[in-house]
Amino acid sequence: MTAQDTNFAEETLDPADWAKARALAHRMVDDAIDHLGGVRDRPLWQAMPAAVRASFSGPLPQGPQPLEQVYSEITTSLMPHPMGNIHPRFWIWYMGAGNFTGALGDFLAAIDGANLGVGNTATSQVDQQVTDWIRGMIGFPDGASGTLVNSGSMANIIGLMTARNAMAGVDLRQEGMDAMPQPLRFYASDQVHSCHCKAMNVLGLGKKALCKVPSGDAFRMDTGKLKAMIQVDRAGGFRPACVIATAGTTNTGSIDDLPAIADLRAQEGLWMHVDGCIGALIAIAPDHRHLVAGIDRADSLALDLHKGLQAPFDVGCALVRDRRQHRQTFAEDAEHLRKRSRGIAAAEFLHDYNLDTSRGFRALKIWMMIKEHGVAKFGRLIDQGIAQAKYLDGLIGDEVMLELMAPTVIDIVCFRYNPGGLDEGTLRDLKIEIMLRLQETGVAAVSDTTIHGRHSLRAAICNHRTRRADLNLLVAEVVRTGELAAGASIKRSFGITE
Ligand SMILES: Cc1ncc(COP(=O)(O)O)c(C=O)c1O
16 A cells, blocks of 8 residues: 555445435434324333343444444334433423423534534534523623533532632642641531532542531521531631522422521621522522522522423533632643634633533533523423422312422422321331332322421422323322222231232
8 A cells, every 4th residue: 555545445434325314314303203292192101121121231232233223222122211201290300301402402512513622613602602691590790600511410519619719728729638727618408419418529528528507497508507507617627618508409499598698608708609400590480580589699509401491411500700710720721722812722711611621512402492482481481380389289288188298489399198097107108109109100200208307209390391280190190099009008017918
């Protein structure tokens, strides 16, 4: 082979036959539309037969197979066994239900192929525009910075890492933890999401640095106790650094007293981070935005667009009031990633604001969804979810066998089946049995949790496909299943076999 010889076999991943690829891609889009359009008519979830499960443990394919065949495996084995979160009666975890435009956005983002970590590109402009829209939605000031990340957990890490570095009392990035003059203390209510424990681990502070402040009857942080804990820690040689307020707790949807925490933050000279993964976007919901008044006073904030905006997974966002502090926490200088005055590298580098260097084009789906529907519709959908939760709360109040377990503040409802006369342990088993039967029959998905020591079922209605009739069905099915399961458990407790 000579240097001029171009006549040898080189490979590419492009289709050998674009016309065939086009036909298959069109079929996939048609199937996708049928799949989404018919979601209500299918069970929410179904157990996977052993053969299907086994089909995912074959050996590493060494040779090729037609894409049609690969796709057929997806339609027969994968698509019939989803998590169920696109179904109208999925309320088990607080997740969004996705949407078609967002899915198209993910497809087009992959076709564009950009890596948004660096680059003077239109994709980077879209990302920055989306981040700035979100900043405006929350009411953070002009010039505040933000970054799109994969999840709310990561968005919290970005905010808390900025807080840690800003409050450490030393150039932590350079000197490391050993140089810190005092151990830091972070505060959050006992209802805080577990991702903050992961964050303490990642931040090198350890879980003991996260002090849990008791929550009161309404599951909100007791700010009087917070103040007392700060004083005790200060006297004990610790440096109170950051209070994490939750806007929308995972268990009950309670919203910490944001204005009071913001006042305390100012008096005590702390950093205020808000975990708004569930509730921050209530700021755009006209009927309920008063619930999150004061959220714009935070120093940093985490939110989830795959929840509040119903974007397909995964996309979260961190906002930081002080852009300089945000950038200082993450930006590094590497020659191969140096900004230039012209060409592809002549732009703000988005990777200077988070931990990733490479990152996908998550912004496109959000950009398309907001342009298509307008932000007002997303606000109305959040109001709709909260109104549906209040409706469910009313249905539960009217049903003698059911009991509310926590105040319904946003779109999360905690309740239990209680036919009376059963001890707490039997009741707990019964509720778990109801929950599992509802899942296994594919009718509806709710979860269970323990709040202030009381076991409860929980419906999290972060779902734009839910209708009130679905909630009527939930109540009817919980009661019906409860009666069946209670009958069986009472027989069992008397040793009667069926
Ligand atoms: C209050 C709260 N914070 C953080 C998270 C973590 O978000 P993600 O699952 O996007 O990492 C959740 C998840 O539901 C949450 O409810």
